[in-house]
Amino acid sequence: xxxxxxxxxxxxxxxxxxxxxLQNRTVPEGPKWGYTPAxxxxxxLVIECVTGFLLMATYSPSAQxxxxxxxxxxxxxxxxxxxxxxxxxxxxxxxxxAIHIIRVLWTAAFRAPLxxxxxxxxxxxxxxxxxxxxxxxxxxxxxxxxxxxVEGNILGATPxxxxxxxxxxxxxxxxxxxxxxxxxxxxxxxxxxxxxTLLAIHIWQIxxxxxxxxxxxxxxSLAVSYFPYQTIRNLTVLTMILGTIAWLAWRxxxxxxxxxxxxxxxxxxxxxxxxxxxxxxxxxxxxxxxVATVVIPIAVLLFLLLLPWxxxxxxxxxxxxxxxxxxxxxxxxxxxxxxxxxxRDWKDKELLASKEKLHALSTRARELAxxxxxxxxxPASLLRNDxxxxxxxxxxxxxxSCHSHTDESGTGIVAETPSAPNxxxxxxxxxxxxxxxxxxxxxxxxxxxxxxxxxxxxxTVVDAFDGLEGEDRDNLTGQMRQVAVVLAAEAALPNxxxxxxxxxxxxxxxxxxxxxxxxxxxxxxxxxxxSAPDLTGYASRDWLIGFISDPRxxxxxxxxxxxxxxxxxxxxxxxxGVLSPADVALLADWLRGDWYEPDRPTEPVPAxxxxxxxxxxx
Amino acid sequence: xxxxxxxxxxxxxxxxxxxxxxxxxxVRYLFATVQRDTPQAVPPQRVARLNDLPIGEPVEAAITGxxxxxxxxxxxxxxxxxxxxxxxxxxxAGSGARVDCYSSVCPHLRCNVSLDPSKQSFICPCHRGRxxxxxxxxxxxxxxNPANRGLDALPCQIVEVNGEPWVEVTWQEFEPGxxxxxxxx
Numbered sequence: 131x132x133x134x135x136x137x138x139x140x141x142x143x144x145x146x147x148x149x150x151x152l153q154n155r156t157v158p159e160g161p162k163w164g165y166t167p168a169x170x171x172x173x174x175l176v177i178e179c180v181t182g183f184l185l186m187a188t189y190s191p192s193a194q195x196x197x198x199x200x201x202x203x204x205x206x207x208x209x210x211x212x213x214x215x216x217x218x219x220x221x222x223x224x225x226x227x228a229i230h231i232i233r234v235l236w237t238a239a240f241r242a243p244l245x246x247x248x249x250x251x252x253x254x255x256x257x258x259x260x261x262x263x264x265x266x267x268x269x270x271x272x273x274x275x276x277x278x279x280v281e282g283n284i285l286g287a288t289p290x291x292x293x294x295x296x297x298x299x300x301x302x303x304x305x306x307x308x309x310x311x312x313x314x315x316x317x318x319x320x321x322x323x324x325x326x327t328l329l330a331i332h333i334w335q336i337x338x339x340x341x342x343x344x345x346x347x348x349x350x351s352l353a354v355s356y357f358p359y360q361t362i363r364n365l366t367v368l369t370m371i372l373g374t375i376a377w378l379a380w381r382x383x384x385x386x387x388x389x390x391x392x393x394x395x396x397x398x399x400x401x402x403x404x405x406x407x408x409x410x411x412x413x414x415x416x417x418x419x420x421v422a423t424v425v426i427p428i429a430v431l432l433f434l435l436l437l438p439w440x441x442x443x444x445x446x447x448x449x450x451x452x453x454x455x456x457x458x459x460x461x462x463x464x465x466x467x468x469x470x471x472x473x474r475d476w477k478d479k480e481l482l483a484s485k486e487k488l489h490a491l492s493t494r495a496r497e498l499a500x501x502x503x504x505x506x507x508x509p510a511s512l513l514r515n516d517x518x519x520x521x522x523x524x525x526x527x528x529x530x531s532c533h534s535h536t537d538e539s540g541t542g543i544v545a546e547t548p549s550a551p552n553x554x555x556x557x558x559x560x561x562x563x564x565x566x567x568x569x570x571x572x573x574x575x576x577x578x579x580x581x582x583x584x585x586x587x588x589x590t591v592v593d594a595f596d597g598l599e600g601e602d603r604d605n606l607t608g609q610m611r612q613v614a615v616v617l618a619a620e621a622a623l624p625n626x627x628x629x630x631x632x633x634x635x636x637x638x639x640x641x642x643x644x645x646x647x648x649x650x651x652x653x654x655x656x657x658x659x660x661s662a663p664d665l666t667g668y669a670s671r672d673w674l675i676g677f678i679s680d681p682r683x684x685x686x687x688x689x690x691x692x693x694x695x696x697x698x699x700x701x702x703x704x705x706x707g708v709l710s711p712a713d714v715a716l717l718a719d720w721l722r723g724d725w726y727e728p729d730r731p732t733e734p735v736p737a738x739x740x741x742x743x744x745x746x747x748x
Numbered sequence: 749x750x751x752x753x754x755x756x757x758x759x760x761x762x763x764x765x766x767x768x769x770x771x772x773x774x775v776r777y778l779f780a781t782v783q784r785d786t787p788q789a790v791p792p793q794r795v796a797r798l799n800d801l802p803i804g805e806p807v808e809a810a811i812t813g814x815x816x817x818x819x820x821x822x823x824x825x826x827x828x829x830x831x832x833x834x835x836x837x838x839x840x841a842g843s844g845a846r847v848d849c850y851s852s853v854c855p856h857l858r859c860n861v862s863l864d865p866s867k868q869s870f871i872c873p874c875h876r877g878r879x880x881x882x883x884x885x886x887x888x889x890x891x892x893n894p895a896n897r898g899l900d901a902l903p904c905q906i907v908e909v910n911g912e913p914w915v916e917v918t919w920q921e922f923e924p925g926x927x928x929x930x931x932x933x
Contacts, residue, residue: 177770184774198819208777215770358755365762372766503821 156353161360164237166367167230173368174223175329181216182318189268191314192307196270197389198504201496204386214379220262222371224403227255235457238441238449243339245438250332252434254325256427259403261321264313266401270509272488275390276398278313279305284423305390387488388495389509397484399475406467494519497728515712518727521720524713528697529553534575549579550694556721557621557669559614559629566610568595581692586650587662594645609645612637621669624730625723641665659684674718679707788814790827790919798845798906798913801834806863806870806881808832808852811919828853828919829860830902831870833881849904849917850883856895858924870899896927 140146157165188209190199203209231251234240240248263281267274278299286296299316301308354360388394400408411422437456441449475481491513498512505511513519525535526543532550536542542554552575555561564570571591572578582588598606615629616637622628629637638654641647648657653665664685667673676683679698682691698707698714709717719725790813801807813827828851835846850870852860859874869886870879875894878886883899903918921932 173766180770180774184777187778195819202819203777206777206780208773208780211773212770212777358752358759361759362755362762365759365766369762369766372769376769499819503816504819506820506822 153355153357155356157356157360158353160354161356161363163363163367164233165360166364167226167233169364170368170371171223171226171230173364174219174226174371175325177219177372178216178223179322181212181219184212185216186318189314191268191310193270193305193310193390194307194508196268196310197509198270198499200269200271200386201499201504201509204383204496205500210383211376211379214383215375216265217384218375218378220265221403222375223258224262226371227258231255232457232461235437235453238453240438241441242438244335247332247335247339248438249435250328250335252431254328254332256431257321257325257328261317261325263401263404264317264321267313268310268317269384269386270310270390271385271387271492272390272394272396273385273387273398275305275309276396277400278309280398280400287420288424289420386496387492388513391510391513393510393514394488394491395484396488397478397481399481402468405471406464409467409471491519498726501726501728515716516725517716517719518725520713520716521725524709524717525720528709529717532693548574550692551576551580553721557618557623557674558626559611559618562614562617563611566591566613567607568592609640613641613645613647616641617665617668620665620667620673621722623669623722623724660688661690663687669722671715671718671722671724674721675711675714678709678714678717679711788816790814792903792916792918794907794909794914794916795830796832796915798834798847798915801832801847801915803834803836804881805867806831806833808863809915809917811917813919828921830917830919831861831863831899832904832915832917845906845913847904847906847915848883849902849915850879850899851902851920851922853900853921853924854895855897855900855922855924855929861899896925897929900929 185203188199188203190196200213203213234248234251263277267278282296282300282305285299286292288295297303299309299312301312399405407423407427410426411419414420414422441452444452494516495509495513498516499509502512505515522535522543525533529535530543531546532548534543534545534548534552535554536544536552537554565576568591570576572583572588577583577585577588595603595606612633616634618626619628619634628634641653642656647653647665650662651657651665652659657665663677664673677686679701680696681687681694682689682696682699687694695708697709698704698711700706701711704711707714790811793811793813795809795811796807809830809832810826811828811830812824815822815825815827831850831852833848833850835848837845852862854861854872854874854877856872856875856877859872861870861872861877861879863869864871864878868881870881871877872879872895876891877893877895879895879899880886883901885893885895885898887893900920900922902920905916906913907916908914923930923932
């Protein structure tokens, strides 16, 4: 039955003859380790195609979904591994390609009749590199996207065809949806077609001229068969390469930074295989830049393409010297340019700081995406609406001219000229206890440098302790601690456990009766607004948003406000303030330490509110 | 010959190993991505005011809920539709209004059923499934009804909100194509 089917198949396809030819292939000059890079290159291409096809099953190219879908792939261990293999195998292909070309130069394997093999192989190299760089931005993350923007601009600077090519690549004048779909088209359609076409010619030419079909070695003896003697060499090297790639993919994974966002500033650098061009460009400034980016690469490529014909005119010994100079010179120049670029970057503090910052942002973006999934506004909104990320930026920009935000050891954001309280831990029991400490309230971390240094609050606290010694002093300190517990309960910071309800009740009575806080402050139903900040909901999210928006409001300092500006004074006109209501809320959340942290238990995401659907019923 | 066989065997082993480095995680990844998301539970929700429902005439209402679509989250979106049928109040039982609720998802292949112009039956636009106002399968015109069970009734009750009666529905989804009503997993 099976036999009949095979016969039927063979009658129509003649596959047996094909298989036989494959099995009877020989290596005329004997099996060589030197042949392995080329074969491994082919197998890596297969691996790239297979892993690429797999990734295509999930990936979605658009500014809105690219990062989100890659994050979706990365969340699955197997997906992250496949993506890692895809990434590292591409790097390995570039390395192997270089080794392959060097070997062909070294052994002069480009000589007649192999000129076409040489030319197609040489053209494949830049194509494979372009194939790789069209893949890097597809993740929609900061580094890849800024690379393609720069690469687009380099392309745009090419004389005559540049501008139109750039617009084609970017899909308009700005990076966006079409940039990603265009890159995707290049990466999964155009580049593969070009590469596979050239590769087909390359392999057809090798088979036509390269492998002996007579089964005889050049000296007339019986040639060694390809399988398994060359095959085992190929497979040994391939296993080692794939093992390394798999280890890298498993341990490190493909890079995946924060989603691209114009708000994120970082210092872009090209991939390692392009650093030499990046460095070379430094020698040609201004209008001459195109010499480095276009003229020199094309000249080198043309020179190498014509090598078989140049070499033919040289006597053999001269040719050997000539080829040696090309190989060593080429490797030398490439390494020197690459290393000098790398060594400059290693010393560049700004670049290192930028890398570190981006790394932190990337970790945070992935953390948030793991928890929230991707909001409809797109992945960039994850970091934009994150208090932990935006809080320090807003604080540095708008608050740090007067306020510091430094912990006990002094690390954090230091004010330019500290002239207002240090807001680290604002609203916590510890912070409030410090405010009520006669030694501290007039100090630099509280009211020392403000208009309130001689004010009623400082006076009241200092006078209360004045002359008290021993037990009396300890007693008052204890009462002040109780006040701190009450106010910390009003603040309800997510990092602070609330005090016992009975302590809080007792503390409130103490505040209104014995300590006389309510003489100036309002607390719940006691006291009145107008002379000092409201203590109801002190340091709560609502209170802080109100305070930052307008400290001159009668609920806070009113007429007595020192120098604190009103950042969003008019709730009816959100555009009129220095800060938008959303920014004020982010700042309040950050000061309160209220943000998502993976190792901190938080309430589950609230389900959609049940809402009446009267419109549908009508 | 011995060496040749050993090398052949080694070649087979190495190539199997290389292939499985890609194939095993590849298959795992593919199946992880195509795994069906479990539908998110939707809490019971008010869908219509009782007084807006005419007696004996089906009215359509939308169910909103949180929907996850692979990587995206839609906090509030229409996740399904229901048909509400207010019944004649049964005076003898002493109770007030009675409302039945049917999922508009056809139990055949999950198209949305619509109300027949006569307003006396539901009809599925995909394969002409027909259902009565009690949700039952109808056999008409000698045509075979492709659905093998009636419309799926959903838990539904009347709740008072600010003194006004509302219809509250608990949204559920069921496996299509079978005669038993089995909750989708």
